[in-house]
Amino acid sequence: MVTSQPLGVTADEVVGGVEVVDRRHLEDNLSGSLADTIAHEPGVSTTYFGPAASRPVIRGLGSDRVRVLVNGVGLIDASTNSPDHAVASEALEAQSVEILRGPAAIAYGGGAIGGVVNVIDGRIPEERAEDGLDGRFYASMTSVDEGETAAGRVRFNAGEFVINLEALTRTADNYDIPGYAESDLFRLFEEAEHEHEDEDHEDEDHDEDHDHEEEEHPYGSVENSRLDFSSASAGISWVGDNGFLGFSVKQSNALYGVPGHAHAHGEEEHEDEDHDHDEDHDHEDEEHEGEHGDVRIDLEQTRYDVRGEWRDLGEHIERIRFSFGVGSYEHVELEGDEVGTRFTNDGWEGRVEARHTPIELWGGSWEGAAGLQAFNRDFEAAGEEAYVPPSETSDWGLFIVERWDRETWGLEGGLRLETRELDTPAESRDFDTQSFSGSVFVRPVRDTFLALTLSSSERAPTDVELFADGPHVATRSYETGNAALDVEKALSAEITARTTIGEWELEGSLFRADYDGFIASFPTGEEEDGFPVYEYRQEDAVLSGFEGRIEGPLGSVGVFDLSGELTGEYVRGELDDGGNLPRIPPLSFTAGVTASTARHDLHLEAEWADVQDEIASEELKTQSYVLVNARWTMEPFDDRGMRIVLEGRNLTDQEARVHTSVLKDLVPLPGRNFRAALVLDF
Template sequence: MYTAERGSSVETVVVTASPISKHIDDTAAIIANVDRDAILSSGGGTLADALANVPGVSGSGFAAGASRPIIRGMDSARVKLVENGLSSSDVSDVGPDHGVPIDPLSTQNIEVVRGAATLRYGSQAIGGVINALNNRVPVTLPDKTLSGEAEAAYASAANTGEVSLLTDIAAGNFAIHADGFYRNSGNYGTPLGTQANSFFVGNGFALGSSYFFDAKDHTGLALVQYDAKYGIPSDTTYILMRQTKLISRSAFEIGAGPLQTLTVDGSYANYSHEEKNPDGSVNTTFKNKEGNVRIEQLIGALGPFSSMAVGFEASNRDYSAIGADSTYLYPAITNTFAGYVFADTPLGKRLNLETSVRLENVHISGTPASGLRTGRDFTPISGAAGLLYTATDWLKFGLTASTAGRAPAQTELFARGAHDGPGTYETGDPRLKTERANSVEATARVKTGMFSFDLSLWSSWFDNYIYGDQTGRTCDEAGICSVGGNDLRELFYRQSAAHFRGLEGKGRYQLWDAGTGVLSVEFQGDIVRATLAGGANVPRIPPWRAGGGLAWDSDAFDAEFQVMQVGKQTQYGAFDTATPGYTDVSARLSWPVMDGWEIDLIGRNLADQVERNAASFNKDTVIAPGREVRVVLRAKI
């Protein structure tokens, strides 16, 4: 609704980038925050769908139920997916056909962190962090005895129906949270006809409660269940996924000298999915049992530091598979222990220094193609320093330098066979070394009453960059390979120097203030270029995007219209294919029908363009949904 500060971050405090609480515009790197309104407007059953309008973020687009976020051209083991700071605990990093058991309908905010601030989450976050935020374990006592939100929606492209409910209850010293959702989508339509086997059905619930000893001290637990069934549109198989997760969150005010709040968060998840044939028979069952804990101590002013935080993190991951694809990756166990320090240091009235360092030990054991059980130990050390210069009340500049290490993932080390989802025959290398990214990022922010603009210019130089190198040969299920004639592309995990660089920007300018409403122009864009040593292209890098539109905000109604041009991808990896560009047209109309009730009418791909995702393994056979109209009804109490 109408506000002179729409699109700004007046009340937004970041929780992902640093354990030290600060305003979203007071960090050296730019952090994106997607709120509940934008999440519900986006539609789709994945986090990548909800982040489609964030510069620098795209999705793998493999299936309606499996589109993992990509940050600055980096995906899989380089992008950490967390829920309230704790691991998503799935196998989406093992294959692009594997979904993430976090539905946008259960999420209230999503933070996207890129650059040096990712050190808090370890070596598997070298490209960035996606943090889905919700109140499943309440961290504040509600102001009202009962509050909540209900939502129902219909979307035309796949005859999608969905409902969700979130509620919070205050009962004495207890805060109680419950949420649930159900989503049912058929095979979606495209400009070329119906995309076969593209359906998605998902549901889930959470029940959690916290006890508050006083306003600051609390401890709580939540039980979370997620279930989904979705088709693989480049195949005839479908996936039946389930996860049960237990989450705990606690915070205690120490109040001993500089020692302030101590937080202890942990989770344990039991995940499995079955890859099934059309007749219901099971090809492969993937399992993942994972636990993780994070302990952080916030420290007040100490010496030159205005605030500090010291943290410890530990995780255990037990992966296994049974069935036809189980030979692709034999059982693997990953144990991680890490310690980190964050500090803020004011260097005068207008200059602030952020520093962080992380020491991590990763032990991974598995069975490579040699058949000999192998264990590897890695000790990535990472550090970063960021300067924020506040030139005026409305202009800020940031500069960040970092060096971050990443331990190879289990797939990169131990893959040893056919993987039907992406259509590859993969071989890992148990001799891989620690991957290191040395990065620099410059940012600029402008925030005035009429104009806002965020800009990031960044570059990352990799040593021992790990990538899947296609040889041009194809293989059968037994690993017999030749030039052509088989279904599976031969791929080896190798290391090389690499250079990633890019630019991201987003802005808004107020054209007219009518007193009862404001008309603004919005614009955004991003570009990534990624090359290996010798100039070869890194595979599956998203193309450039640029666009904008108009937005009207008033008490009576809100309206937006946007045109986004997505470029051709002609700089593709070896044995890949070019991807044509397209123009995406979208619109939204939102109005309150009565107190607490709102209706949204949203149009996507209104020009009914053929949209192929350059970052997807199956882009040659799968295209995105065509023209869609989405209706959302929301009610709040």
């Protein structure tokens, strides 16, 4: 069942693209952050701002166009404001992750115009613990960054109540890479600029130039990529025959380096200080790591949640469920031991939805749900990089979704009305948006599902897009907002197909979205405070593409049963004036083969990403790469309470860069990495 959908529909019956990733799959494919762990799913990529800060990208869209939720409500963090801000949720905290690809604005508002990643974490128990007590434990070590991860959960019954306790810790050092941190093209451009500067500084000796060049081209590891994450939570629920009601509290802390950030600061310092002072400054950095140039983020969040569900409420109401979260978030950007900028985000978000009982109508079954979702947040940034003024955002939305199913075919439709108010000390804006969708689906033969969905989605601008005005070192730009921005509108069409051929399962989607007034930051050609100026404005744009998966048995070899899987995805992002949208992922395919016995799974896969040369004016081309990964999973005991995972990633030590990352020319993916993990379930 896909709980992110208001209707009680299974994954193979959802009219749009959907993926449900269970806990075992997350543990087997764990790769740092939540976004990086699910980035191998069809249609999903990552903003990869180093191993600590990444957000999901779905079909080329990210930031405020993809909502990252926990149990249906927002994270109440600052991750949408800047790509160097970490998401306040870890992959190992999830029991499952539901990914809705394509517009989900009907159920979750304009912030989901590109999709939804919903983390089902189980902090508030919905069921009683089996045999009165259950739990899990995960521990792993990684070679590429000397990383250590541990997570545990225990759940037990206490009379009519169920108590859930969880804790997680993740630490890592700077990670290794197979070559230069900076891409070849980036170094060529930078060396050309240095040659131009050298013409004006002919009196500097050769040794100083050589030292400066080596300083600017780190090799073998990504500097300032250390991280230290931890979280702890406690939840308690009353669980009855017809529902549950529970409460939880969670504390999250993180201290992590921001790779590429120090490099940008160093450029500014070089413009203002002479070469000799730079040498002294760099020498101090070597002796006192984290001081001066290195920028780190110290993050803390406290969150309280209340959730509940009631079923079988009478003749007309099948179920009512609600979620409500309150969060207090703060992080400071440290330059050495001094606070450069402080970000705070205090807010709440709530959601309630009711599903009516099925109605037999016109030879089919009519099901539906309606609900209310609202949030409020007070955001403030103070310090050197406070490029956004303090703001308060309030958002209210009403939605309804209905589905009529006559077994061989059916219809589904939805409507959402939403209002948003944004207030700053200097000015205010308010927006009213409407989103609606309609689908027709058919089942021409057994185990085949085809659907066509047409939707109109609207998204209100964010505080950054409206009011930004200042240098943003994370994106290496001076950002200026546009208080005159209007609502962003998208007309989308999607064809979804799922079928079986013999024992093989196939699924895929074709999509196209035409945007009227797509909001993005565009270069102006000017400079401010040493950075190129980018301004937010609206342009018409089109995104189109496909994603798909095919998997099934390949026969047997000895005691091993073989199975294969092939996934692929492609997105094309174009502006009406003939230009390209920035940070669009390239064509990519992943092929894997698994050999299984009762206690062993051997998995070998290859990930291929094509060159991305359909780039925006300010971007550099990203080269193609192939990553080879292998994993051995062993269950030594019959009760399957223990699993051992041995994995090797990027076995050929290939240089790989993610085109969807702002830092892709400064921060490549990790080099060859080995992971050993132990998983216990009891």
